[in-house]
Amino acid sequence: MPRPTFDRLAPDKRARFVDAALDEFARHRFAEASVSRIVARLGIAKGSVYQYFDDKVDLFRWLVAEHGRRRAELAGAMPAEGTVWERLAAAYRAGVAEWQGDPRWARIGLRSLEPTDEPRLEALRREHQAAVASFLEALLRQGQAEGQVRDDVDPAVAAHFVQGVLTTGLLSALFARLDTDLEGWVAAPRAITEREAAALRDLADQAVELLRRGLAP
Amino acid sequence: MPRPTFDRLAPDKRARFVDAALDEFARHRFAEASVSRIVARLGIAKGSVYQYFDDKVDLFRWLVAEHGRRRAELAGAMPAEGTVWERLAAAYRAGVAEWQGDPRWARIGLRSLEPTDEPRLEALRREHQAAVASFLEALLRQGQAEGQVRDDVDPAVAAHFVQGVLTTGLLSALFARLDTDLEGWVAAPRAITEREAAALRDLADQAVELLRRGLAP
DNA sequence: AGCCAGTGTGACTGAGCAGTCACTATCCGG
DNA sequence: CCGGATAGTGACTGCTCAGTCACACTGGCT
Numbered sequence: 001m002p003r004p005t006f007d008r009l010a011p012d013k014r015a016r017f018v019d020a021a022l023d024e025f026a027r028h029r030f031a032e033a034s035v036s037r038i039v040a041r042l043g044i045a046k047g048s049v050y051q052y053f054d055d056k057v058d059l060f061r062w063l064v065a066e067h068g069r070r071r072a073e074l075a076g077a078m079p080a081e082g083t084v085w086e087r088l089a090a091a092y093r094a095g096v097a098e099w100q101g102d103p104r105w106a107r108i109g110l111r112s113l114e115p116t117d118e119p120r121l122e123a124l125r126r127e128h129q130a131a132v133a134s135f136l137e138a139l140l141r142q143g144q145a146e147g148q149v150r151d152d153v154d155p156a157v158a159a160h161f162v163q164g165v166l167t168t169g170l171l172s173a174l175f176a177r178l179d180t181d182l183e184g185w186v187a188a189p190r191a192i193t194e195r196e197a198a199a200l201r202d203l204a205d206q207a208v209e210l211l212r213r214g215l216a217p
Numbered sequence: 218m219p220r221p222t223f224d225r226l227a228p229d230k231r232a233r234f235v236d237a238a239l240d241e242f243a244r245h246r247f248a249e250a251s252v253s254r255i256v257a258r259l260g261i262a263k264g265s266v267y268q269y270f271d272d273k274v275d276l277f278r279w280l281v282a283e284h285g286r287r288r289a290e291l292a293g294a295m296p297a298e299g300t301v302w303e304r305l306a307a308a309y310r311a312g313v314a315e316w317q318g319d320p321r322w323a324r325i326g327l328r329s330l331e332p333t334d335e336p337r338l339e340a341l342r343r344e345h346q347a348a349v350a351s352f353l354e355a356l357l358r359q360g361q362a363e364g365q366v367r368d369d370v371d372p373a374v375a376a377h378f379v380q381g382v383l384t385t386g387l388l389s390a391l392f393a394r395l396d397t398d399l400e401g402w403v404a405a406p407r408a409i410t411e412r413e414a415a416a417l418r419d420l421a422d423q424a425v426e427l428l429r430r431g432l433a434p
Numbered sequence: 435a436g437c438c439a440g441t442g443t444g445a446c447t448g449a450g451c452a453g454t455c456a457c458t459a460t461c462c463g464g
Numbered sequence: 465c466c467g468g469a470t471a472g473t474g475a476c477t478g479c480t481c482a483g484t485c486a487c488a489c490t491g492g493c494t
Contacts, residue, residue: 045472045474046453049453056452163386169377214428253480265443
């Protein structure tokens with residue numbers, strides 16, 4: 001939890017701090033991210049950071065929570081009805097919207113799923129992992145109830161496969177097409193162009209089509 | 218490249234060193250792996266490591282290369298004919314065999330695909346990444362030629378999806394079923410039991426079935 | 435016995451890190 | 465203009481790390 005001082009911070013100062021921290025944690029995984037680098041870049045004293053947050057873990061957790069808030073906003077506009085495949089495509093479209101905004105926030109979302117040596121982050125990671133898996137599992141169960149997913153599929157298992165296609169698979173397909181990778185992208189962050197977003201939606205449709213056929217009765 | 222001294226090492230000493238290094242790099246990603254910990258555990262002087270290898274990168278690269286040699290041996294027994302799905306299942310079975318041996322070596326294989334801040338490892342990573350992708354792409358093209366994969370699928374794109382299912386997806390499904398995760402597994406490495414291997418083959422069959430249906434004409 | 439190449443050693447260097455704390459500066463209400 | 469609260473500071477501690485190097489040891493050969 002951030003300290004009260006952080007909330008009271010002048011908006012522009014706060015914004016500059018968040019920007020620098022976001023950049024650091026987007027570029028580097030938790031263990032390699034450096035509080036020293038953040039303050040050096042901002043030209044402020046290291047002690048200031050510890051006026052705002054208890055420690056590095058606290059700072060990272062705040063970023064993850066803030067990412068959650070931003071994503072929830074995007075997802076708010078997302079329909080919760082329709083066929084399984086429509087909902088899946090919609091969920092994915094919300095993801096695209098995130099990359100079209102500030103890709104660094106999207107990266108924080110991925111970082112929250114990365115394993116760490118820091119035990120206080122492990123619980124958080126498992127929670128997020130489980131949330132994704134159970135969202136997809138529920139979706140597949142709905143699909144079975146509505147006859148869009150065949151009954152001999154184990155939703156708990158298939159959820160992992162779906163996650164594999166939509167995260168690892170889709171991302172690596174995307175970056176292969178863009179001729180860069182996740183690292184390069186975040187090293188020089190920019191919002192993706194509409195053209196690229198279209199390519200991504202195209203890929204997402206291919207992915208969903210593969211899953212639709214693969215899981216159909 | 219290891220130094221000549223490493224090759225001349227007495228077999229048991231060499232084996233003990235490799236075991237300790239393997240353990241360290243299986244448990245920790247490259248940046249967090251510690252040469253100091255390796256020597257502390259073995260009770261040898263730090264300088265010794267630098268008689269065997271140029272530096273930490275050199276040591277890691279040797280482990281990755283050694284893993285490649287071991288996997289090549291396993292893959293040697295793998296049939297290069299049959300339908301796409303048979304070949305895919307066979308490739309996966311070779312992977313299972315690896316986890317049934319020493320799971321730490323399997324982990325090194327995954328480590329070689331992880332991004333690093335170390336530029337000298339980036340080239341290696343891209344190479345491995347590309348090798349996997351192009352193996353799968355070639356497989357899908359063969360499938361199209363033989364009418365097992367529908368023609369409106371882009372093999373270059375679908376290869377990434379297949380990779381997503383068979384790596385991320387299958388692994389996370391496996392560990393969900395085993396009630397542990399990759400980290401816990403390597404922290405207490407043991408060969409998987411025949412029962413677990415059967416579960417893994419069952420999952421692999423489900424994954425291949427999903428892909429078969431998803432990509433079929 | 436004497437030699438020496440090959441092997442092993444561990445204190446040391448220089449670097450980076452998270453986190454602390456006595457101190458200073460700034461702001462705001464009275 | 466004063467005084468207390470709040471915010472900011474940066475040198476410092478204590479830690480871990482990769483990599484070095486002058487030195488010591490060992491075993492085989494002459």
